[in-house]
């Protein structure tokens with residue numbers, strides 16, 4: 001069991017042209033641009049949990065790592081608000 005990547009759409013700036021995570025993810029067809037939302041999106045079953053996308057998105061902090069629920073197969077993301085730093 002390992003954590004996999006989750007993109008927070010409210011922080012991802014793919015619509016402004018950022019593709020860093022997509023370029024650097026070592027797994028093929030794992031993190032791609034969702035052309036409808038214009039946000040990066042992780043294909044959960046392809047993510048190997050290497051953390052590289054978190055590192056390359058350190059400016060925008062749009063990606064965090066989370067465990068997958070064994071029962072539902074869905075990623076477990078706590079809905080917690082973090083203070084916005086100015």
Ligand code: SF4
Nearest residue numbers: 012013018020021057
């Ligand atoms: S590196 Fe971050 S901001 Fe850029 S496309 Fe990926 S998730 Fe979005």
Ligand code: SF4
Nearest residue numbers: 025047048050051053
């Ligand atoms: S954790 Fe690694 S394998 Fe998963 S999306 Fe990020 S860079 Fe790709």
